[in-house]
Amino acid sequence: MSGTITATRAQTPAITRGSAFRVPPTVVLSFLVLAVVVAWSLAPGLFTHQDPVNGVTADKLLGPSAAHWFGTDHLGRDEFSRVVHGTASSVTSALVAVGIGVVVGGLVGLLAGFLGGLVDVVLARVVDVLLAIPSFLLAVIVVSSLGFQTINAAIATGVSAVAVFARVMRSEVLKTRRSVFVEASFLQGGSRTHVLLRHVLPNASRTVLALAVLQFGLSVLVIAGLAFLGYGDPPPASDWGLLVSAGKDYPTAPWLVYAPAAVTIATVLSVNRISRWLRGTD
C-alpha cells in the first residue's frame, strides 16, 4: 500500500455531547458516602475506639451525645461503634447477594441468549419460576431452609435476584448478538467463543453493571428486611438491619432505630444515584 489520502476537512475531532468529563455534584457526594462506607468496613478501628461488643452496662440507653454520637444500646454499647463495626458484614452480605445474582443469573442469561434453542426454552422456564415467586417470599423460604444467619440471608437474596439478572443478561445478549458489529466480527473470522467473550459479554455487561450496582442497594434493604423478621446473625453481630430490628424494641431510645436506618438509607440512596449515573439516565 502506498496510497495515503490527504487528511481533509472532516479531521476535526468529533465533539460528542457530554464527552467533557463532568460528574454531577450529587454523584460526587454519593461516591463520598460510599467511600466512607468502604473505609468503615475495611478499617472500622480507625473511626471509633469504643468496643462494639462489650458495653458499660451503667451507660445503657443513653441518647446521642459527643461521647456517643448515636447513643448507646440496651447493654451500654456505643451505637456508632456498632454501626461502624457492622458495616463490613452488611456490605459483604450485600456483595455476596449481588455476586450470586450476577454470576448465576448472568451465566443463565448468557447461555440462554447465546445458545438459544432448547437451552433457552429450559432456562426460560426456570427463570419464569424464579420470577413468579415474589422475590422477598423466595428469599424468606430459602433462608428458612438454609438456616437463619446473615450469610444465608445474603444467599437467599442473591437467589431471588438471579431471575432479574438472567432476564436482563439474556435480552442484552440477544440485542448484542443481533447487532451489526457482531455480524461484522463473524465476517472477520471470529469464532463463536471469540464473539461471545469479546463482543457480546463486554457490551451486555454495561447494563448488567448498572443493574448490579442498583441490586447492591436493593440487597442491603432485603437483607435488612430479613434481619427485621429475625433471619440474621446472632449477637453481638451488628449488621445495620439487625441494629434497626433490635432497636425497635426500645421505643424509649428511638435513635437505636433512626441512626442505623439513616446510615442504610444514605448508602442505598448513594448507590442508586451512582447506578442511575452509570445508566446515563440523567
Place this chain on the structure above:
Amino acid sequence: MSEPLLQVQDLSVAYGRTRVVSDVSFEIPVGGSLALIGESGSGKSTIARSVLRLLPRHQARASGAVRLHGTDVLSIPERRFRPLRGRTLGFVPQDPATSLNAVRRIGSQAQEAAALTGERDRRARRRAVLDVFERVGLPDAERVYDAYPHELSGGMLQRVLIGLTVLPRPDLLVADEPTSALDVTVQRRVLDLLTGLRTELGIGLLLITHDLAVAAERTDRIVVLREGRVEEAGPTAQVFTAPRSQYARDLQADVPALNPDRYRGDRVPSPGPARLELRGVTKTFATGTRALDDVSFSVPAGTTHALVGESGSGKTTAVRVLLGLEQPDAGQVLVAGEEVQGRSHAQLRGTRRHLQLVYQNPFTSLDPTWRLDALVREPLDRYGIGDRAERERRVAHALTAVGLAEHLWRRRPTALSGGQRQRVAIARSLVLRPDVVVLDEPTSALDVSVQADIVEVLVALQRDLGLTYLFVSHDLALVRQFADTVTVLRHGRVVEEGPVERVLTDPREEYTKALVAAVPRPALPAEPALGTWR
C-alpha cells in the same frame, strides 16, 4: 415593500455553555423562500427551532431577535405566541415516521390541526381534513383518516403532515430536511408537492437541507452555515454559480449531482475477468417476501459495480447472499470463478478473507467497547496473521491509509464522528488486504462533505491497490461519480444493467427513468459541470 415576513437578527443560541449559533441574520419577504444549508451540526435545526420556539426548554438560551410580521417572537410570552403557532407559522418535520403520535389515529391528530382554522363543527373539520388529504395526493383519504401512523408509508405520512400544516394557511412554513428520511423516488414528489402548494397558496418557506442541489432547485435565497455562523448568503443563483467563500465552494464541489465526473480521471478502465458473479439467484424469506428473483450480475476485477434501487428492492439481500450470510434458494454465487455454495466452514472463512464488507451504518457496525486499533487489528488476530509487530505495522498502515491521525487510535468509536467511524470500518476491511470490498451504502448516513471525503479515500485505494468494489447505493448521482457498471434492482428483479454512462444518460426502463429524474437539478442557467448528462 412592506415589512418582511420573517426577520432573523443577530440570533445566537447556546446549549448550556456551548454556543452553537452565533449572530445569524437573514430575512424572508412575504411569499419568499430561503434555504439554510450547511454540514451536520452546523446549527440549521437550532435556527429552525428558534424560529418555531421549540428549543428544549431548559437547556437552550437564545438571544437576538426573530421577528414574524414585525413581532419579536423570542420576547413575547408563550401565551401570546401560541395563537401564532400553526396559524402563522407551520412546521414540516424531518422524519414523518416519528412526527405523529403512534398511539393515536391520524384523524384525531388532524382534528387538532383543523381546529386552528377556527371551524367549530367537528364534522366540518373532518371534511376539511379529507379535502386537504386529497389535495396532497393521498389516494384513499377516508382510510388514512382512520389509520394509525404505523399503517402508512413514510411518503404518505409526510403528505399527511404537509397537508395538516398547510390546512390553516400559515404565512411561513419551516421545513427541516423534509425528505431526508424518505426513499429516493419519493423525495422528489414530496418536494414537488411542497413547492407547488407554496406557490399556489403564497406561503413563505424556510427550507433546511444539507443538499445544495435541492436548495438551488427550490429556493430564492441561500444562507450557508458553518459552525453556527453565516459563511455566505445571497440569492440562489449567486451563491450557487459564484460562491465567494471557500467553504461554499467546497460544499458545492462535494455534491455529486453537480460534479458527475469528479473522479473520472482516477479510474483505471481496464476491466479484468469477473471477480464476483451472481447467477440466477433467488431468495425468498420465511415471511414470504421474495427479496431476490433470478438476479444475475458480475463484477470485473479492479472495477466498481453499483447496485441501485429504492428501499426494499433487495440490494442488501444480494450482498448478504454474496457473503454467505444468507443462503440462496436457487442460483449460484461465484467468487473468483469458484462456487461458494456448499463450501465447508473453513473454506468459507478463506473466501471471506478476501471479501470484505463495509456496512451502511458506521454507528452500529463497530463494537462501542473496543478501541480503534483493536477494532482494526481484530481480523488479523482472528486469521492469525503475522506476529505482534507485523500486526501493529499493518494496523498503523491501514489507519493512515484512510486518513485517521495517530492521536485518534486509542479512542473508542463513541468518541468519533460518523465520517471517522466509517473510515475505521474501511480500515478494518482493508487490513486483511482483500481483493474485493463490498460497500453497502457506506455514506448514506453521512452528510455530503463527509461523503466526499470517504469516496475520495475509496477511489484512491482502488487506484493504488487495484481493489474491486461492489457498491450499493440509492444515490444515482453518487453512483455516476463512483461506479463503472450498474445493476438496477426493483422488487428483487434486475430491471436494467450496463455501464453507468449508458444507463444513467439513456435509461431504457421507466423505473430507471424515474430514478434518474429524482436526482435534483437546480433550475439555473446551465453551467459546464452540469452539461454532460442532461
Place this chain on the structure above:
Amino acid sequence: MRGYPGFAARRVGQAVVVVLLAYVATFVVISVLPGDPVTNTLRNPENGFTEDQIARIVSYYGLDRPVPVQLWESLSRFLTGDLGVSLRSNRPVSESLLEVLPSTLTLAGAALVVAVVLAAAIAVGTQVLPRGAGQGVLRSLPSLFLSVPNFVIGLVLIHVFALQLSLFRIIEPDSAWATTFAAVALGIPVSAQLAEVLIAGLDHESRQEYAAVARSRGLGRGRLLLRHLLRPSSLPVVTVLALTVGELLGGALITETIFGRAGVGSLVESSVTTQDLPVLQAVVSLAAVVFVVVNLVADLVYPLLDPRVRTPRSTVVPREELSPA
C-alpha cells in the same frame, strides 16, 4: 399451531408449567431440612414420648414416607385442587388461606392504587413544575422511596398517624385509615419504580418529534401532556405494574407484620418459622398463579393500548436506522 389461538395456548401452557414447577420447587427447598413442626414437637425430650407414639403420629401425617412419594402425593392432591392440611395449625390450608386472602387482596389492591396515583402525581409534577428546586425534589423522590427500608416506613407511619395523631387504632388494622396507611407503606417502593418508568417515558416522549409538531400546532403544555404524552408513556408502566404484583405480595409479609394485619404475608411468616410445608406450597403456588395471570392479562391488554402491536407484527428485519445526514 399458528396465529393468536396458538400463541394463547402456548402462553397458558407455559403458565401452568410455571405454577407446577413453583409448587415442586417449594417442596424441594423446604425438604432440604430434615424437620417439620410435627416431629419437632414430638421429639422434644421434655415431652418424653415413646418411639411408638411418635411413629404412629408421624405416619398419620404421612411424613414417614420417602420424599419422592410425599411429593408425588402432594402434587396429585394439588392437581385435584386439594391444598392439604397445615402441619402447624391442623386446619385445612384452603380454609386458612381463604380467611386471610381478602385482607391481603384489599391491602395489595389499595397499595396498587396508592402506587399508581403517587407515581402519576410525581411524574406529572416533574413535567408541569418549572425547573428548579421543586422539580429536583420530585425527581429524586423515587430514588429516596427506593432507599428506605419499608419496615422503617411502616414503623414511622404507625408512630405518627396511629400513636401521635390517633388517626387509626392499631388493634383495628382493617379499618379504612389503617388500611390506607398500610397501603402507603407497601405502595411507596412500588410507586417509586412506576414513577421512574413514567418519568423516563414522559421525558422520552416529550423529546420526540411528534411532541414538537403538536406544539407547533399551538397545543398547550397541559393538553400536550394529557392528549399526547401520557398514553404512550404509560405503556411500559403496564408491563412494570404486572411485574410488581409479585413484589406487593412479598412486601405484604413485612407490612402485615408491622401493621398487625392477618394476611397471606403473616401466614407465610408463621409458616416459614415452623416449616409448614403445605401452607408455603399453597402460598407460593397462589403467588405464582397471580403473577402468571396478571402478566398474561398485561400481555393481552397491551395490544389494546398500543396499536402498533395490535396488527400482526411487521416481519421486516430490524433495519439500520437512517440517521439524518
Place this chain on the structure above:
Amino acid sequence: GGGASGADSASGSGKAKQGGDIVFLIDSLGDTWIPDNSAISSFQGNVWGHVTDKLVYVDGEGEVTPWLAEKWEQNENATEFTLHLKSGVTFSDGTALDAAAVVANLDYWAKGQADKGVNPIGLFPKTYLQASAADASTVVVEFSAPTLGFIPTLGYHGSILISPKTIALPTEGQADLSQVSGSGPFTVKSWKEGDNVVLTKRADYAWGPQALGKTDAATLDTITYKIVKESSLRTASLQSNQADVVFNATPQELDGLKGAGFTVATPRYLGFVHGYRLNASVAPFTDVLVRQAFQHAVDRDEILSTVYTSDWKKAESFIQSNVPEATDHSAEFTHDAAKAKALLDQAGWVAGADGKRSKDGQPLAVTLFPNPYLVTSQAIDELVAQQLGAVGFTVDLQTFDVVTYGQRVTGNKTLSNYEVTRSFIDVGTVASILTSANKGEDWFGLGESDQTLNQLRDDVAGAVDEDARTTSVDQLQQYVLEQGLFIPLEQIVQRIYASRPDLKGVSYNGVAYANFYTAHLEG
C-alpha cells in the same frame, strides 16, 4: 402491683363496674388450638384458661385446691387416685361434665389420638395406666408407679377439660377454636387465625375455683385477644388507650408504664429459674472446677439491673422461690471473679496475652444458645458472654428460631450447656429429669454415674409423703448448685402483663397466666 399472685383486689379504690369489655394485645396466639399439638402453648394458655376449667386449681405459691374435683383421695403408695366431681357442671355445648367426660379427657391427655395425629400431653405422667368412671361423679385413676405429681399436674395449663364432643371431632374440627367447647366462664364468640379471638362471658357459669373467692359468672362481658407482633406497638397502644392489657412488654418499658400509672404484673410461674444446665460429659464442663468457675463468674446483679427492673427477683436456687419446696442456696453462686479465676488456674487453664485461657492448646471455649422462648435471653447471654470473657472464657453466641432451636439445641447431648426456661407444677418433675433413669432427660449428661445424684433422685421420686420429699429436694438443690451443674441467672418471669389502671382483680395462677374471670373495671 408487681409479682402479683392471687386476686389483687385489695388496692381497689373505685367502685366495681358490672360488665365491660377489654382488649388484650398479644404477640401470637400460638400454632394450633389442639392443646397437645402445640410446640409452645404459652400463648394459647391465655385463651384456654378462660374457656375451659381444670380439675384442680394451683395458685402462684403452688398450693393445690379443689375446683371441678371437689375432693380426691390417693392410695398409700400413690398409684391410685379417686376424684370426686362437682355436679351440675356443663360444657358450653350442653354436654354434662361428668365422670365419663373426665375419663375421656384423661385418656386424651395421656395417650392423644394417634389416628388423628393428636399428641398426648408431654407433661402427663408416663406411669398412667387407665381411668374409669366409678359412678357419674367419681373417677378412679390408676398408675403403674407412685405418681405424687398427678394431682398438681391437673392444674397445668394443658390439662384443660373439653367436651367429649370436641374430642370426637376430626383433627380439623379440633383445630377450629369455634368448635372447641369447654366449661369455662367464657365462650368463644369468634376467632380469626393469626388475628384475634373474641371471648364472651357465659352467663350460667357457677363453678369457679373456691380459691379465687368467686364461683359465679364473670364480671367482664368480653375479652378480645388481638395479635400485635411488635412489642413496642403493643405498649404504645396501651399508652394511647387503644388497648387495655398487653402481654410481654419488654422489661425496659415497664418503669415507664408504671410511672404513667399503668398496672404491671410480673407473675412467676412454678418451675425452674432461668439458667444454664451444664453438660458434665462435654468439655470444658467435665471438670467440676470449670463449672464452679462459671458459677462464680456470672454477675447476677448486673444482669438484673441491666436487663430487668426491680420487679425481677434474684435466684435463690435452681427452682423458683415460690415453689413450696424451694430453699435458699444463693451462697453457692455468689459473684466472685477472683474466685472464678483461681478455680480456672487451679484447673490448669492458663490465661494468654489477651486474657483468654487455654490448656494444651485448647481454648476455654463455650457456645451459648439463647433461648428463643424468652425475649430477654439474647441480651442476658450477651452480658454473660462479657462476664465469662472477663475471667478468661472465649464465648460464642448462636441464635436460632424456635424450630431450628428445637432441632439443633433441644435434646442435643453434644452441646456443653442448655438454657433452661421451664415450668413445672409439681416438684416431683425434678427427679425425672436429672439422670437417664426411667427415660429421664439426663440434664447434666451424667447418666447413672453420679451416685449422690442417683440417690437424691430416688429419694425425691419415690417419696410418698410431702415432708420427706421436701427434705430430699433441699439436699438435691444444694448438691446440684455446689457441683456447678446448674447456673441460675434470675427467677424467671415469662409472662409480663401491663394493664390500664382501672382494671382490677386480675388473678394469676401457678403457671402465671392472667385470669380475667375475677377481674372488673372500676369507674
